[in-house]
Amino acid sequence: MTALRARRQDNAGYLFLLPWFGGILFTVGPFLASLYLAFTDYDLLTPPRWAGLANFRAMLDDGRLHQSLQVTFTYTLVSVPLSLAVALGVAMLLDRGVRGLAIYRSIYYLPSLLGGSVAIVMLWRYIFGYQGIVNDFLAWFGIQGPGWNSDPRFALSTLILLHVWTFGAPMVIFLAGLRQIPAMYYEAAAMDGASPWRQFRSITLPLLSPIIFFNLVQSLIASFQTFTQGYVISNGTGGPAESTLFYNLYLYQKGFAEFDMGYASSMAWLLLIIIAGFTAINFLAARYWVFYDN
Amino acid sequence: MNPVDEPSGLRRRHVLRLGALAGAAAGLSGCGRGFGGRSDDDGRTALTMAWWGDAQRAGFTQQALDAFQAANPGLRVRTEYQDSSPYKDKLAARVAAGDAPDLMAMRFDSLREYADRGTLLDLAPHTADLDLSGLTPQATALGQAGDKIFGIPSGLNTIGFVVDKTLTDEYGVPVPDGDTWSWEQFGTFAAAVTKASGGKVYGANFELWTTANLLVFARQHGDDFFSPQGDLDVRAATVVAWFQLAEDLRARGAIPPAGFIDQNNGASPAQSYLAKKSIASQIIPTNNLLGYNQACGGNLQLLRIPGETHGARRGQSIDTPALWSIAAGSRHPQETLKLLNFLTNQAEPAKLCAATRGVPPNRVIAAQIAPTLEADNRRSSDFLAKLQDETLPPSYPYPVGASKLTNILKSISTEVEFTRTTPAEAGQQFLAQARKALTT
Missing domain, CATH: 3.40.190.10 (Periplasmic binding protein-like II)
Known part of the structure; x- marks a missing residue:
């Protein structure tokens, strides 16, 4: 009887894992193939030829690759802390027991679903174009603003803004984390006369640190892999003047537009190493600032 | 059942079941692949x-x-x-x-x-x-x-210059003869539109980042751009002149200030600056005339590219x-x-x-x-x-690697537009990068 129930539970478990097994099947193959292709000269249309380390050597003096690394690092280092801060801030506001929380939560989550869609491109042009809303506003003060999307000095910042705007996913997780913090801590602190700032630093931050850590790792990985937003806003070019040439966008250009899939594969492995490195550093650093209640 | 035996028995069963599930998953995903069958059920x-x-x-x-x-x-x-x-x-x-x-x-x-x-x-x-x-x-x-x-x-098709006659009439600027106009006349015309409109409308959107446009300009200067053998066949002086032309046009107010035009705006006529009436003329592929004219209110004139009768030879070709x-x-x-x-x-x-x-x-x-x-x-x-019916330079497929030139030209054009590089430097950069693109 119990054995039967246990087996049923097992079955249910496997059933839930089914999509993962399906996914793995289609990931492992390409994964191994790209490892092999990274060491070949492969133009997509004719069979790959072994090239040893030639692709990796070519990376050393590929100016566009260096530019794409710079763009991706700048983007990550600015947008990840910024969007996490906004996500946490909004989550704390919502946690105050606003009426209609479910509605607010949905509204703030919505941009996360829209981030890479074509509608956003239109919206962004409408807002940040040379003749867009922002410049219309600046014109009231007699200022002629630049083309925020078309000027290489500003194009990346509008993408960072887009990223910050899609703070919904970490916010929902923060909100769940905040709900887990027992109210009695705050009550006790308030009784001892602790200011809200003090409460935030001494109660919220430490107890929320595992959640912050989780969000940080997730956001960093996602940020290094940014593709869609850069692709749709720059129409796949990484322009103006390569100022939004994300690493993955360049990888895509190399593989599918310039028929250099061998090089693109080696780039993918370099990115894997970079992300693994950052994640490892994160886990090491976590020992010093992440606090587990139990 | 002996509890010690159970784990190993379970494990084998689990493994078998895993295999079956994975197989099913593969089968299911398989259904969604591809673009449909090659042969229809009805035998066609x-x-x-x-x-x-x-x-x-x-x-x-x-x-x-x-x-x-x-x-x-x-x-x-x-x-x-x-x-x-x-x-x-x-x-x-x-x-x-x-x-x-x-x-x-x-x-x-x-x-x-x-x-x-x-x-x-x-x-x-x-x-x-x-x-x-x-x-x-x-x-x-x-x-x-x-x-x-x-x-x-x-x-x-070929490329042609379309001019919005409604706008030029409104501002009282005569449209030059499209068969014989020079680049100088084009600049004068476009600057006049900008001036007459008080800066509300710019004379032209000049897409210096489009390879096909540069190719025509290069031919007018006596270069092939791509040789029949597939090499880059354009002199530095020609490319420099191209970037210089854009800089001069901008300085005269013939074309909008840097950043006004978003290169990556997309190619749809309805979204074009011409349709928004923020510019009065631009180069288009002639097969899109219908689409542009519908989007712009129906009064577009189609002119040849400037400089066709002034250069070393004809630049336009049938493409x-x-x-x-x-x-x-x-x-x-x-x-x-x-x-x-x-x-x-x-x-x-x-x-x-x-x-x-x-x-x-x-x-x-x-x-x-x-x-x-x-x-x-x-x-x-x-x-x-x-x-x-006229004698034009022959047109033949671009060499392998030529599609890479699009992004190279876009990038360098932007550097010139924002005066982060001089036309002279830009010309050299373009040649170096384009040669590399065509040989690797």
Whole structure:
């Protein structure tokens, strides 16, 4: 009887894992193939030829690759802390027991679903174009603003803004984390006369640190892999003047537009190493600032 | 049951079940793959056909295919289309995966990328099934590599300058003679529009980052840009002059300030700066005249590119917006040839395609359908016919690697636009990067 129930539970478990097994099947193959292709000269249309380390050597003096690394690092280092801060801030506001929380939560989550869609491109042009809303506003003060999307000095910042705007996913997780913090801590602190700032630093931050850590790792990985937003806003070019040439966008250009899939594969492995490195550093650093209640 | 035995027994069962589940997952995912079957249940042979364009072009294309299917009851054509930029990327992946469409629209600058790698059918030995006698040698050359033919123009076009007559009339600026105007006259005209409108409308959107535009300018300066052998054949002085021209035009107020035009705005006429009435003129591919004129209120004039009668030689040439190519690995080459022959040499599909794909490459058909065309298509058709009667530089497919020049030119143009580099430096940079792109 119990054995039967246990087996049923097992079955249910496997059933839930089914999509993962399906996914793995289609990931492992390409994964191994790209490892092999990274060491070949492969133009997509004719069979790959072994090239040893030639692709990796070519990376050393590929100016566009260096530019794409710079763009991706700048983007990550600015947008990840910024969007996490906004996500946490909004989550704390919502946690105050606003009426209609479910509605607010949905509204703030919505941009996360829209981030890479074509509608956003239109919206962004409408807002940040040379003749867009922002410049219309600046014109009231007699200022002629630049083309925020078309000027290489500003194009990346509008993408960072887009990223910050899609703070919904970490916010929902923060909100769940905040709900887990027992109210009695705050009550006790308030009784001892602790200011809200003090409460935030001494109660919220430490107890929320595992959640912050989780969000940080997730956001960093996602940020290094940014593709869609850069692709749709720059129409796949990484322009103006390569100022939004994300690493993955360049990888895509190399593989599918310039028929250099061998090089693109080696780039993918370099990115894997970079992300693994950052994640490892994160886990090491976590020992010093992440606090587990139990 | 002995509890000690249980784990190992369970494990084996688990493993077996895992295997079965994984198999099922693979099967399920398998169902969603691919682009559908090759042969229909009703026994008709199904051909696949892929191209880029919009809904309007899709409508015309479907009508042409309906006519083909009516005439060939044993054949069925499955067609799919996309916007040009995703189409380009998807085609590469499809061909690489061995899933090339039987008939595919091919970019002029990418033909050699595919042909030189053996993925396209050489059409030259098939002239019994695919009649090319109605095409001028110049039109056939657009899809030719050596003595092989890898693509047939889906239509013929060239580039032209469109001027919004409503705007120029409003500001009282006369439009120069489009057959003989010089670059200097163009600058004067455009600057006059900007001035007369008080800066509300700029004279022109000058797309210095479009390879086809630079190519015409280079020819006017006596260069080929691409040699017939596939090398870069343009002098530094020519490219420098191109960037210098843009800088001068901007300084005169003929074109908008840096950053006004978003290079990556997309190619749809409805979203163009011309349609928004923020500029009064720009270069367009002539097959898009109908679309632009509809989006701009119907008073566009079509002029030749400036400098045609002032340079070392003519710059404009007869080109194609897209070629039709057949996959080397097509399982139905005969049937696909039949379809291509139908599209190329029959009046009805030519008339439908002419609406957005340019003038039919078959001159007999082109002359036959000309009187039936809509006014705008009639205009672009006449514009092209006049050019076809003149002696123009030959046009041939871009060499392998040429599609990389698009991003290079865009990038360097932006550097010039924002004065982060001088025209002289930009010219050198372009030459160095373009040469590298063509050789690696």
